Amino acid sequence: MPSVPxxxxxxxxxxxxxxxxxxxxxxxxxxxxxxxxxxxxxRVLIGDLDEEAGRACLRELAAGERLRFVALDVGREASVRRFVGTALARFGRIDGLVNNAGIADPHTGPLHALALRQWRRMLGAHLDGAFLCCKHALPALRAAAAGGAAASIVNIASTRARQSEPDTEAYAAAKGALVAFTHALAISAGPQVRVNSISPGWIATDAWRKPGARRRPKLRPIDHAQHPAGRVGAPEDVAALAVYLLSPPSGFVTGQDFVIDGGMSRRMQYA
Incomplete structure (x- = not known):
């Protein structure tokens, strides 16, 4: 009889x-x-358009050589190329990529008044950025996997890919496309590189901004109570899931979208 593993x-x-x-x-x-x-x-390389916020991260996290920051515009291929090149120059390898950059505000006004440039800007910030970062990081991720590492990509989507408020068509379209891009790339990049996405719901980020913009979240009891989990989410909730998806224990997980919204999208709503 075979022995128990x-x-x-x-x-x-x-x-x-x-x-x-x-x-x-x-x-x-x-x-x-x-x-x-x-x-x-x-070891982490932050890429962000806001250089003031990036410098604040370096100063406040005080992680020494384990943390670096690069100014990054994910909508510009040359900027993405420099970002990936900096990671290889500083650290010599890439094991994981988190595509989180995008426009935070989902509201763009009524569709009949939405300019084509605004529509393209929203899709570009979320979808083009993820495409460009994956395109330029994939060779290094594959090289890491060939060396025995658990290479992984995590795309940050949104529950708005599944449910909506009025006047958010561009944002919902961008996040929905990102979820589809995720499972398509998982098939193309596997088995060397795993690709998953996370779709957060209401995550209170007020206390996680740069120092000058930081404030305590203004949350009412009803804001928490409407969530089946009993509270609004926090960045550390998403971070815990992202770390799992980036690490070896999730080695059998790819092509999936993980909703992290305190149960809100499972709650039936009636007027």
Missing amino acids: PAFAMSSAPLQDRVVLVTGGAQGIGRGIVHGALAAGA
């Missing part, structure tokens, strides 16, 4: 010495993911 051990530092790139990592959910990756042992 030995029990597996969960590492307290599942990203030890791995190199993770986080776009839009200087504030909000992205900064939460940076915190989580550092706590899990990773």
Whole structure:
């Protein structure tokens, strides 16, 4: 009879010495993911359009050589190329990529008044950015996988890919496309590189902004109570899931979208 497989051990530092790139990592959910990756042992390169916020991350997190920041515009291919090149020059490898950069405000006004340039800007910030970062990071991710690492991409989508408020068509379209891009790339990039997405719901990011914009979230009891989990989400909730998806224990998970919204999208709503 075959013997029972030995029990597996969960590492307290599942990203030890791995190199993770986080776009839009200087504030909000992205900064939460940076915190989580550092706590899990990773070396992290933040890419963000806001240089003031990026410098604040370096100063406040004080992670030394394990943390670097590069000014990044994910909509410009030359900027993305420099971002990836900096990671390879500084750290010599890339094991994980988190595509988090985008436009935070989903509201663009009524569709009949939405300019084509605004529509394209929303899709460009979320979808083009993820495409360009994946395009230029994939060779290094594949090289890491060939060396035995668990290479992984995590795209930050949104529950708005599944449900909507009025006047958010461009944002919903961008996030829905990002979810589709995720499962398509998982088939193309596997088995060397796994690709998954996370769709957050209401995540309170007020306390995770750069110092000058930081404030305590203004949340009412009803804001928390409407969530089946009993509270509004926080960046660290998304970060915990991102760390799992970037690390070896999630090695059998790819092509999936993970909703993290405190159960809100499962709650029936009646007028």
